[in-house]
Amino acid sequence: MAILLLFGGAANAQQKRLYLANDEHTDYMWTGTEAQYDSVMVKMLDYYLDQIDATARRPGKNNPADFQARFNCDGSYWLRVYDKFRTPAQFNRLVAALRSGHISSPLNTLVSTYGAQPTEAVIRGMYYAGQMERRLGVRFPLAVCMENQTLPLGLSSLWAGSGAKYSWRGVCACASRIPNAGFAHRKHQLYRYMGMDGRGVTMKWYNLKTGNKSLGGYAESRQQTKSLDPSVGLNRTIEILTALCDTISEKSAYPYNVAGAFGYGWDDLDTYVSPDFITAAQNGTTPQRKVRVSNEVDFFEDVARTYPKLPSESVSYGNEWDTYCVSMNETSAKVRRATEKLRAAEALASIVSLKNKTFGNNLAALRQKAWDGYGLFWEHDWTADGPVKPKERAEWQIKMQQQVSGYSDSLFNQSLHALGNQLQKATNPRFYVFNPLSWVRNDVADAEYAGSLPVKVVDVSTGKETASQVVIKNGKQYLRIRAEKLPSVGYKVFEIQQGSPAALPQAAAVSGNWFKNAFYRIRLLKSGVISELYDSLANGKQLVKVIDGKYLNDLGINNADEGAPLVLENAGPVSVTLKAVSNFPVLHTVRVTLFKDSPRIEIQDSIQANFSDLKTWAFSFNLTHPTTRHEELGAILTAKNDRNGGHYASQTRTGGPARYDWLTFNHFADLSEANYGVTLSNQDCSFFKLGNSTPDSLWEQSAQLNALAGGQTDGPKLGIPAQNGNGDFLYQFALTTHHAPFDQTAAMKFALEHQNPLVTGRITGENGDPRKTFSLLSVSDPNVLLWSVKPSEEGIKNGLITRFWNLNAKPVKAYVKLSKPLKAAWQTTHVETNEQSLTPVNGTLNAVFNQHQLKTYRLKLK
Ligand SMILES: [Zn+2]
Incomplete structure (x- = not known):
């Protein structure tokens, strides 16, 4: 009896539930141009909406739920295009299908690679979907990263923080240095893709055994069949899924009775296969097997109900197609710079908007284009090896970059002037110095000044003169000052007074090619390499060690002394710069700057020539078996390797699917021994390589970091040749040492300070704010950093959006205080959709964070 009952229960549980999801994988600017895709996206949605009407909108005569037409967009751009080219009534029909679950769309704009994206860029690329959530009252629980073989770790948290719950993945297993066998035996095929904050999404990533038009590929339901009849492939897919579900075998690779095959379109421009899916589901359904035409979400909801405890995985797979954007390195670097500049621009705009509620409304269209640019710039077909020619692809990439930069620059300039106009001017010329970061800071500030000299600069809040010097940048005259105690996300007022500044010693002493301040002694050679660097506060420890013939800041020189005589630039009591220009290996310029009272060494590199090979800036350190940490994505x-306590996926015995040569290089990388280390801030490079790491070996203990300056990482057939003809490249680095174990907050703060210079603006207001110092926002926990502050997408009347990153390795509660008491607060997704209303306590926000978590809040001020 007991046996019978058990058997009966098992038989019921063994009903297999299979989900067939149809999507048209979008190869934007690869299979088709913008115009071609705009046209087919609209045409396909028209077709699928008609199919939905014919199977699910006939009261009393509808197909059973499993056999109704469904279609899955692989990016929110489908909705954007449909909204643009169709009438409001037609768009409403699409919205109804989204609401009823007959059409799905993920948070991502289109199919992107992610490894080269700055953390904030990932989020901004999903902003259109966030706007749609609020406008239409829907949520988008899916996000996808498709076809490219690799997947970062931090994307899981960024997705989860943006409201995603589910993701599926299939790879190309083509244009790859990872052996195909590497995709055939994944550790888990259905799992929690989990970030370091304990948040993540449910991921379906199947073993790929027979090619990318089968399970594990990006057109799973299609099948590699000789027949052109879609039903042949779909029927076969059902049999393959049936065999996949194996809850009997002890070592089953897929111990579940719920399975899905997603994706159909493959590289086709468009496909129209709705009835084939419905027929296949109808014919495939038996008493033992249910087959459904899927919207993907239904599959994951079934999984969540049936298998609430899935294994989890928190590893990075490195980068592959992600790296091809360095074939236009300067264009990619411009997007990175614009992203960093947006931080200050939006912080300034926040302050201005609190007084001027309509501020920035004129930039709404530009802003939308910027979010499109973020969503599209890293589109996965940087391979540039398809029907759309590399030249056309390259021009489109520049257009996307300009959309991002255009908004960032416009908002910055407009906000800068607007704040100056809100502050009260005086008889003497005054300027404000603004700190976009959320901690009190001492740093250098450059204020444009065309007036007569000599002058001295006074901190109006203290009445004291501050160290200053005159510098020339791009032919313009600036006053460079050392600004002290700049408030968190705030400003101080400074005044320019006629007269000689107090005599102060030069910030660094220069003698021949030697250069020193209180912190370091540096030898810069004519080729631009730093051959010697002594850390004076660490008993004069020498930091440079030639590794494989390369020094520190080495572009691949032959003779370290080859170059023009060094030039001293802008020497004064605040900073001193030494410049080297050399023709070898290509014409390049190196500027090294040392500062008064600052342990930052700035290294500004640039290349003034076109190149077509792979170039790196090598940084070879005299460190013993250091451990390298770096900002990936959030x-x-x-x-x-994860076996050695790191975050990179161990390769399986068959190789892959991880790739170890080029690691994501966001704000910093840090190489540390137990109690000593070096932090390298990086603004313009997307990747670095440790030592001589290869696709399948990671040189974990190398003391040499090679910052990727540009090139075609996987040979001349993938990416844009010869940097699309560009001959002007900029790379901004900064170095510092620490005489203690690695501290990720210290490293991130160092990098953010380097990459977010203090902002200065002329004060012009007639009836302006008379305050000499102001802080918009402060956070109680020094390890919780403000990541972004901006007026909400729907305007300042809907509050300020604030995003924070808890860099503590433990959960914390932090208090966030604004310049005025809060009247309301919400925790929102990163794309600004409200999730939870919070109650301000005494006008402040009590924010609770998981370890390592990024969180976003909407705050309304009284
Ligand atoms: Zn593709």
Whole structure:
């Protein structure tokens, strides 16, 4: 009896539930141009909406739920295009299908690679979907990263923080240095893709055994069949899924009775196969097997109900197609710079908007284009090896970059002037110095000044003169000052007074090619390499060690002394710069700057020539078996195999699917021994390589970091040749040492300070704010950093959006205080959709964070 009952229960549980999801994988600017895709996206949605009407909108005569037409967009751009080219009534029909679950769309704009994206860029690329959520009253629980073989770790948290719950993945297993066998035996095929904050999404990533038009590929339901009849492939897919579900075998690779095959379109421009899916589901359904035409979400909801405890995985797979954007390195670097500049621009705009509620409304269209640019710039077909020619692809990439930069620059300039106009001017010329970061800071500030000299600069809040010097940048005259105690996300007022500044010693002493301040002694050679660097506060420890013939800041020189005589630039009591120009290996310029009272060494590199090979800036350190940590995407990783305590996926015995040569290089990388280390801030490079790491070996203990300056990482057939003809490249680095174990907050703060210079603006207001110092926002926990502050997408009347990153390795509660008491607060997704209303306590926000978590809040001020 007991046996019978058990058997009966098992038989019921063994009903297999199979989900067939149809999507048209979008190869934007690869299979088709913008115009071609705009046209087919609209045409396909028209077709699928008609199919939905014919199977699910006939009261009393509808097909059973499993056999109704469904279609899955692989990016929100489908909705954007449909909204643009169709009438409001037609768009409403699409919205009704989204609401009823007959059409799905993910948060991502289109199919992107992610490894080269700054953390904030990932989020901005989903902003259109966030706007749609609020406008239409829907939520988008899916996000996808498709076809490219690799997947970062931190994307899981960024997705989860943006409201995603589910993702599926299939790879190309083509244009790859990872052996195909590497995709055939994944550790888990259905799992929690989990970030370092403990948040993540449910991921379906199947083993790929027979090619990318089968399970594990990006057109799973299609099948590699000789027949052109879609039903042949779909029927076969059902049999393959049936065999996949194996809850009997002890070592089953897929111990579940719920399975799905997603994706159909493959590289086709468009496909129209709705009835084939419905027929296949109808014919495939038996008493033992249910087959449904899927919207993907239904599959994941079934999984969540049936298998609430899935295994989890928190590893990075490195980068592959992600790296091809360095074939236009300067264009990619411009997007990175614009992203960093947006931080200050939006912080300024926030302050201005609190007084001027309509501020920035004129930039709404530009802003929308910027979010499109973020969503599209890293589109996965940087391979540039398809029907759309590399030249056309390259021009489109520049257009996307300009959309991002255009908004960032416009908002910055407009906000800068507007704030100056809100502050009260005086008889003497005054300027404000603004700190976009959320901690009190001492740093250098450059204020444009065309007036007569000599002058001295006074901190109006203290009445004291501050160290200053005159510098010339791009032919313009600036006053460079040392600004002290700049408030968190705030400003101080300074005044320019006629007269000689107090005599102060030069910030660094220069003698021949030697250069020193209180912190370091540096030898810069004519080729631009730093051959010697002594850390004076660490008993004069020498930091440079030639590795494989390369020094520190080495572009691949032959003779370290080859170059023009060094030039001293802008020497004064605040900073001193030494410049080297050399023709070898290509014409390049190196500027090294040392500062008064600052342990930052700035290294500004640039190349003034076109190149077509792979170039790196090598940084070879005299460190013993250091451990490297680096900002990936919303996560700080240890660059070691997971077997050795790091975050990189161990390769399976068959190789892959991880790739170890080029690691994501966001704000910083840090190489540390137990109690000593070096932090390298990076603004313009997307990747670095440790030592001589290869696709399948990670040099975990290398003391040499090679910052990727540009090139075609996987040979001349993938990416844009010869940097699309560009001959002007900029790379901004900064170095510092620490005489203690690695501290990720210190490393991130160092990098953010370097990459977010203090902002200055002329004060012009007639009836302006008379305050000499102001702080918009402060956070109680020094390890919780403001990541972004901006007026909400729907305007300042809907509050300020604030995003924070808890860099503590433990959960914390932090208090966020604004310049005025809060009247309301919400925790929102990163794309600004409200999730939870919060109650301000005494006008402040009590924010609770998981370890390593990024969180976003909407705050309304009284
Ligand atoms: Zn593709």
